[in-house]
Amino acid sequence: MNRLFFFTLLISITSCINNKDVKKENITIKSKIPNIVYILADDMGYGDLSSLNPESGIQTPHMDKIVKEGVHFTDAHTNSSVCTPTRYGILTGRYAWRSRLKEGVLYGYDKPLIEDDRPTIASYLKTNGYKTACIGKWHLGLGLQSEDSNKPIGNKKGLNTNVDFSKKIKGPNALGFDYSYIIPASLDMPPYVYIENGKVLELPSAYTKGKSQNKEGRGVSWRQGEKAPSFVFENVLNNITKKTVSFIDNQKRVNSPFFIYFSLTAPHTPWLPVGKVVGKSKAGRYGDFVTMVDDAVGSVVDALEKAGKLENTLIIVTSDNGSHWKLQDKKEFAHRANYKFKGQKADIYEGGHRVPYIAQWPGVIPAGLQSNQIMCTTDLFSTLSGILNKPNVESGAEDSYNLWPAYLSNKVTPIREAIVHHSFNGMFSIRKDKWKYTPNLGSGGFTKPKSIKPKANEASGTLYDMVNDPEEKNNLYKDYPEVVKELEQLLKKYKKQGYSNKL
Template sequence: MKTLAKLTCLAAVLLSLALTTRPENKQPPNILYILADDLGYGDVSAYNPDGQVATPNIDKLAAQGMRFTDAHSPSSVCTPTRYAILTGRYPWRSRLPVGVLRGYSRTLIENDRPTVASYLKQNGYQTGVVGKWHLGLDWVPKKGNEQLLSTANYGIKTEMDTAVIDFLQKPTQGPNTVGFDYSYILPASLDMPPYCYLENQKLTEQPTGYTKGNKLESGYTGPFWREGKMSPSFDFHEVLPTFVQKANAFLKRQTASKPFFLYLPFAAPHTPWVPKKEYSGKSKAGEYGDFVQQVDAAVGEVFRTLEASGLAENTIVIFASDNGPYWRENFVKQFNHKAAGEFRGMKGDAFEGGHRIPFIVRWPGNVKAGSVSAATTTLANLMATCTDILGSTDTKSTPEDSYSILPVLQGKAKQVPNQPAVVHSSSIGFYAIRKGDWKLIEGLGSGGFTEPKEIKPKPGEPVGQLYNLAKDQLETTNLYQQNPEKVKELTDLLTAIKQSKTRLASH
């Protein structure tokens, strides 16, 4: 009997230990996705210690997580990158294969298209977007103009005429119809009218005011914005602080009982460069550098709110930029600041400076602090990464161009598994494809804002550009004619990706 009692006691102890050490079903991680606007690879001091801008808050995220050195935006301008982030599809698959929308453009994301937001919402997440939308809104036409809506792609390649828009009506399509429970947005870039906010797709104030524009002769730099409609109380200097305030309010409403996804696309440091007085002169790169430092402070403020909520430990924080910086060569010389880092070109370009971006992921317990990854990745990979994190096997939630970076984040892979290549598109529609060390650009010139943007080849000259980035990071030596086999390989792969309706596996 004593032996039986001892065994019973031992069994009870072991059962107790098993119960106390059994891992709990941990709630899925929260996701905070901060997207800077036109921030260059070399604007973050963790990437460019010799730069003239200090970014201690972004650097802190890098110290606590993984910093990617070979991350890319799917396009080198705003709208297409945002489309790819939310849908996991390259932007040239959309109804606007080249160019950007404007403030009076209609929504680009197709009806019933799965997005990161709709997927996470279906999986129990509270979803929110605060910031620059730039993916179109289905403004309602005034009575008598309804027939305009029957025109194919109406309001996509050209904006709606403001004279036919009924601003008293709530747009019928926008962030809340593609998966976001809450939205507080600026319609497009901060230099594009209408200058106003919409909360849950409803204007917070009617755009009954008007601005003649500012610094129109500046060449799209400085405190530049276009003329157009605006809400009477709209203040360009207060846009970034307003987004921080609304983002913090969203975070404060969250609890540990339900995971959240907050997409926070800042409208800065895109033009107009309007740093507040307390940031004026704080950098050594003029008003642009000062504005970057205000962006960094905004990142810090939002992160501190997250920490104060007690939810930071189970939150994936992603920081990225939508494309390269608009930073001309004369600014590089004037301020001795390389906003695109050691890369050629700038925003809009097919060159690396147009699309190689800062990309940082912080995820305590899953991503090693202070780690650096050389994995080639693209912002289109968010959707597949989210489905991988949640363990989804639903193929409908895995779009054509999205591949999970989870194995890279967890240190289980050096490169993104199964990703056949990374494709970029420039502002005028040049395609570039990257596989391994090799990069092919279809066309001659920058393909964007750097002159010359397009060069017509002469007889006997190459018709495209081929670079080995391992040996020629600055893209100075065109190897197109010396490596016809590599040109064919990359051209064929690019064609296959363009024509594919499903994901291609790497070879």
């Protein structure tokens, strides 16, 4: 059976049944399964890609090529508008607000957020014959061992943190990854070390006083704290890209499929473009740093081609939330990192969680396809189970839906009921079909005002028609009380259940 016929048949099956039914139907279809490379940019906006934003101040030829040769989603969302909770959602298929993290993010010394017994994409794929790798930014908490068990781990000053870095660290390898090469959190959060398979490669015997963008310029900042003597902030993106390329190169003569979760450190602050990209964009340091992101994507694609793996590899490129492109940046540059969408990273507004989402698989995903299917980054788990035509996990991936048909056709189908959005400060909104409802006023994130108390006779929340008003300009809260009531009740049900009504 050839691959094209296999996927034609698979579309027919997945459009009629959900993943839970595959096991019941006992359907078996044999085909060569794909390698999967998931590239997660850090704080990259929809408008950063020149193929998605005609007026972008940045040229992104490598990502544009994926758009040209594969599919791009116009209505893709992260489950949260900040780093940690989105990463939790991607790897578990579950909204992070169902975990202990109700708002904000973790820091470098925090305990693991993903529960020990929770299935992850890595553990699921490993069970199905994949070799799995996690390379880059982790930001989901680590099982650090203390020097003194009677004292807490970590502190704001980053000195005397009570961590024994010579001991084994619990991290990605405990969650299904065969190989891991990571930094603990964002590039502006200590400890500044590389950790390979649970072992710190160089002890953090040095210390950085940190940098402030008030002195160094917009976007150049990181916190004070412990660092390895040879840790150079400007080199991190290139280092993790080289590790990913090396991992791919090592798969040349390996027949088993592989999964790479390549989590970039850019274009999150500190903005540290180096080499030939400096001055290349029309969006300052930030734009140049996005150019480095694009180059990293190009390096991965080139490595796959050289290893003879490109033809049977599904490549996905997306971002963990919208860009941290502030009002001051908009005043200085014509570039709109979050395209036409309102708000920025951390906000409940579209700019906080609507992101670029592009994918290619030569000969399988049609070239130049545009999908308007509403989707969420939590959907990766069930989508991969749909690709493999394997049963999804019995317990877990509660908020994940099989969106594979949308990768192959521009036909929009009602696969999921709704998406729940979540902001940095813990504000909720819900999207069903064209309607987006938020029970509160304000951004819930970085954009001021974060919270607004409604005046007498004013709407206490917002309702937007996202098809006709994607910029969220016309609040229809009072015009459609029946829609407000429906979405209010649906959101309450999701929150009360602790899991979606999918199960």
